[in-house]
Amino acid sequence: MSKAKPTAWGLGLAVLILFPIIETNPAWTSIGVLTLMFMACTTSWNMFSGYSGYVSLGSAIFFGSGAYTMALVSTHAHMAGGAALFWLIPLAGLVAMVIAVPVGAIALRVRRHTFVVITIALFFVFQLLAINASFTGGAAGIYIPLIPWGASYYNVPFYYVALGMVIFATLLSAAVRRSRFGLQLLAIRDDEDRALGLGVRVTAVKLTGFTMSAFTFGMAGALYCMLQGQIYPQFVFDPTFDITVALMAFLGGFGTLLGPLLGGLILEASQQYLTQSFSNGSLYLILFGVLFLLVILFMPQGIVVAVSQWWNGRAQRRELKATRDPAAVGAHT
Amino acid sequence: MAALLEAKDVSRSFGGVHALAGCSLSVDKGSITGLIGPNGSGKTTMFNVMTGYVKPDKGTVSFDGHDVTNARPDKIFALGIGRTFQLTRIFARISVVENMLVATQRDESWLRGLTRSKSSKSELDAAMEWLDFVGLSRLASMPAGSLSYGQRKLLELAYVLVADPDVILLDEPAGGVNLTLINEISEKILALNKGGKTFLIVEHNMEFVMKICDKVTVMHQGCDLVTGTPAEVRANPAVLDAYLGSSDDEFDEEEDVSA
Numbered sequence: 071m072s073k074a075k076p077t078a079w080g081l082g083l084a085v086l087i088l089f090p091i092i093e094t095n096p097a098w099t100s101i102g103v104l105t106l107m108f109m110a111c112t113t114s115w116n117m118f119s120g121y122s123g124y125v126s127l128g129s130a131i132f133f134g135s136g137a138y139t140m141a142l143v144s145t146h147a148h149m150a151g152g153a154a155l156f157w158l159i160p161l162a163g164l165v166a167m168v169i170a171v172p173v174g175a176i177a178l179r180v181r182r183h184t185f186v187v188i189t190i191a192l193f194f195v196f197q198l199l200a201i202n203a204s205f206t207g208g209a210a211g212i213y214i215p216l217i218p219w220g221a222s223y224y225n226v227p228f229y230y231v232a233l234g235m236v237i238f239a240t241l242l243s244a245a246v247r248r249s250r251f252g253l254q255l256l257a258i259r260d261d262e263d264r265a266l267g268l269g270v271r272v273t274a275v276k277l278t279g280f281t282m283s284a285f286t287f288g289m290a291g292a293l294y295c296m297l298q299g300q301i302y303p304q305f306v307f308d309p310t311f312d313i314t315v316a317l318m319a320f321l322g323g324f325g326t327l328l329g330p331l332l333g334g335l336i337l338e339a340s341q342q343y344l345t346q347s348f349s350n351g352s353l354y355l356i357l358f359g360v361l362f363l364l365v366i367l368f369m370p371q372g373i374v375v376a377v378s379q380w381w382n383g384r385a386q387r388r389e390l391k392a393t394r395d396p397a398a399v400g401a402h403t
Numbered sequence: 404m405a406a407l408l409e410a411k412d413v414s415r416s417f418g419g420v421h422a423l424a425g426c427s428l429s430v431d432k433g434s435i436t437g438l439i440g441p442n443g444s445g446k447t448t449m450f451n452v453m454t455g456y457v458k459p460d461k462g463t464v465s466f467d468g469h470d471v472t473n474a475r476p477d478k479i480f481a482l483g484i485g486r487t488f489q490l491t492r493i494f495a496r497i498s499v500v501e502n503m504l505v506a507t508q509r510d511e512s513w514l515r516g517l518t519r520s521k522s523s524k525s526e527l528d529a530a531m532e533w534l535d536f537v538g539l540s541r542l543a544s545m546p547a548g549s550l551s552y553g554q555r556k557l558l559e560l561a562y563v564l565v566a567d568p569d570v571i572l573l574d575e576p577a578g579g580v581n582l583t584l585i586n587e588i589s590e591k592i593l594a595l596n597k598g599g600k601t602f603l604i605v606e607h608n609m610e611f612v613m614k615i616c617d618k619v620t621v622m623h624q625g626c627d628l629v630t631g632t633p634a635e636v637r638a639n640p641a642v643l644d645a646y647l648g649s650s651d652d653e654f655d656e657e658e659d660v661s662a
Contacts, residue, residue, distance in 0.1 A: 256497050
């Protein structure tokens with residue numbers, strides 16, 4: 071088992087690396103980019119919300135802020151459309167982190183359901199700001215410098231940058247889980263007041279986790295802006311983005327490392343496929359509804375936890391059978 | 404003996420209810436002090452005030468010369484006051500040993516927590532040592548939520564102990580625990596006290612209190628009624644009147660012992 075895990079992770083990574091080489095159809099690589107983007111976002115969301123139990127439905131604040139950072143900096147600096155724009159992606163992540171500090175300081179004053187509501191409210195503040203402020207271009211949005219890449223090749227650089235984000239978010243999430251900071255987030259999830267009484271600086275720990283999580287969202291927003299070539303407030307400050315990210319984590323396995331990756335992979339890839347395959351763009355919403363009903367009813371802890379419990383149960387049953395069988399044989403003879 | 408932990412004239416109201424009304428309490432260094440009183444007399448509120456979970460409306464709390472009246476629970480813990488809760492509070496979804504590791508550093512900056520692994524070898528050894536002390540080391544890798552109520556009480560005691568506090572506040576350590584385990588807990592408290600730990604214990608089990616405490620303070624209606632040795636308290640007519648003598652409280656006591 072100890073060797074199987076790294077092998078499985080390596081195999082998964084190899085498949086992701088090889089995908090755009092094997093499948094060159096732009097329709098598929100486009101699905102690949104968006105899927106990886108959501109996998110990175112969901113992993114990052116889980117790194118705070120999954121570990122601490124603070125379910126945030128305001129992640130689009132950071133996604134949108136990252137997208138606007140890319141759009142505003144590239145247009146105001148008169149940058150040429152091309153690979154140089156990728157350098158703005160870490161900057162967008164940092165801007166998202168800066169914005170996350172006051173947002174977190176406000177939202178993290180409350181807990182549980184109230185926290186969820188506050189993050190939604192703050193999200194709408196940012197959405198309205200993007201629609202109404204003059205510097206954002208309002209509802210007309212912003213066009214960024216045109217990237218002159220051929221259609222067959224266009225998605226590939228985005229794909230590998232998005233893959234880089236997935237690797238970054240996964241390594242960061244794994245590092246957090248192994249750190250004392252990660253243990254403190256888990257303690258906060260289980261009993262925040264008790265953690266406080268055992269010396270955990272809960273306010274600082276929560277705000278740090280919240281801010282760290284915003285970095286990947288900012289980068290993903292910038293990548294999305296660059297990929298689309300233009301942004302509108304309703305597309306980058308989108309409430310369904312918030313819900314989708316949370317649902318992906320719940321589907322895959324809330325608080326686990328693999329779960330958000332799996333949830334992002336399954337949901338975003340299937341959503342994009344269904345949207346492209348059927349003219350009715352809202353069909354996927356009905357299918358998602360059915361899927362989530364099934365998940366909540368039969369696998370409330372997500373796919374990863376359910377499969378892991380089934381696997382462990384199977385191993386235990388086998389062990390039990392192995393210990394019983396010789397006795398049974400002995401009894402007959 | 405000098406007072407290590409001292410509350411002076413502490414008052415705290417919740418709406419119209421005066422949970423504490425000018426209550427004073429002192430815990431001598433190296434002692435086992437008992438805090439008893441009928442249900443609703445303010446014992447747990449006093450614990451909450453002393454550990455920063457509740458801010459007093461009036462009065463002061465001092466610990467080893469520091470004024471900790473309005474300090475946060477994490478600061479108070481860092482200074483060396485550890486506590487358990489009446490209803491055990493553990494981290495149910497992480498393992499037993501991870502529960503211990505949460506408490507291994509009393510006063511570490513949050514920034515340091517970001518850059519280090521969740522435990523060093525010495526912290527892990529200390530965690531296992533204390534788990535062994537309370538008899539839970541074989542369950543170290545189990546999720547803490549799978550422990551029984553008595554085991555949770557022991558785990559809570561162990562993770563307070565691993566932080567090496569100077570004074571330990573135990574809120575009903577014998578509540579809901581079987582007689583064998585009560586004896587074990589009292590033996591462990593006495594052993595730790597011999598090693599220099601100071602205890603303040605809220606408990607309804609009179610036999611337990613009278614057996615292990617050096618000094619007992621009786622609370623009644625948010626005030627400290629009497630303080631003295633167990634024998635003095637037992638013989639005090641005011642105490643008998645307020646607590647030990649009433650038929651209702653006898654019933655409570657019996658219920659707690661048998662639980």
